[in-house]
Amino acid sequence: MSAPRVVTFHYTLRDPSGRVLDSSAGGDPITYLEGAGQIIDGLDAQLRAVAAGAKQRVQVPAARAYGERDPAQVQRVKRATLPVDGELRVGDQFQTDTDRYAPVVTVSAIEGDEVVLDANHPLAGVDLTFDVEVVEARVPTAEEISHGHAHGGGGCGDGCGCGH
Numbered sequence: 001m002s003a004p005r006v007v008t009f010h011y012t013l014r015d016p017s018g019r020v021l022d023s024s025a026g027g028d029p030i031t032y033l034e035g036a037g038q039i040i041d042g043l044d045a046q047l048r049a050v051a052a053g054a055k056q057r058v059q060v061p062a063a064r065a066y067g068e069r070d071p072a073q074v075q076r077v078k079r080a081t082l083p084v085d086g087e088l089r090v091g092d093q094f095q096t097d098t099d100r101y102a103p104v105v106t107v108s109a110i111e112g113d114e115v116v117l118d119a120n121h122p123l124a125g126v127d128l129t130f131d132v133e134v135v136e137a138r139v140p141t142a143e144e145i146s147h148g149h150a151h152g153g154g155g156c157g158d159g160c161g162c163g164h
């Protein structure tokens with residue numbers, strides 16, 4: 001395997017119907033360290049061979065993106081047990097706990113005093129198509145390799161949140 005690169009890219013993400021789900025166009029590009037788990041596995045793997053300046057369409061099956069949908073992640077709970085004040089609507093998302101890493105759930109139905117919550121990632125089960133333009137590809141710094149992620153222009157601590 002060749003040495004990992006730090007890759008900066010712009011992307012437009014579409015679902016199988018061609019609907020745009022997300023795009024970096026008009027904003028900042030994404031920078032990541034290859035193989036470090038900073039972007040989804042299937043995209044990381046397929047961008048290995050793409051050089052700086054190149055554009056590439058990358059298709060990532062759900063299993064290598066946000067995973068397949070898991071029916072066990074759908075739960076029916078009493079409205080009164082939820083940590084949410086005010087009105088609840090289908091499509092609302094919230095964390096199940098105050099812990100910043102608590103899973104995010106989506107309200108998929110409201111039936112009487114019961115609420116159906118779906119803890120699957122909103123893109124679980126969705127095959128993704130990325131139109132990618134690699135803006136830059138460079139050798140990582142020693143600090144990036146030791147931290148296990150890419151740093152932006154300002155280095156670590158610039159919203160990096162890695163605690164180093």
Ligand code: ZN
Nearest residue numbers: 147156162164
């Ligand atoms: Zn760092």
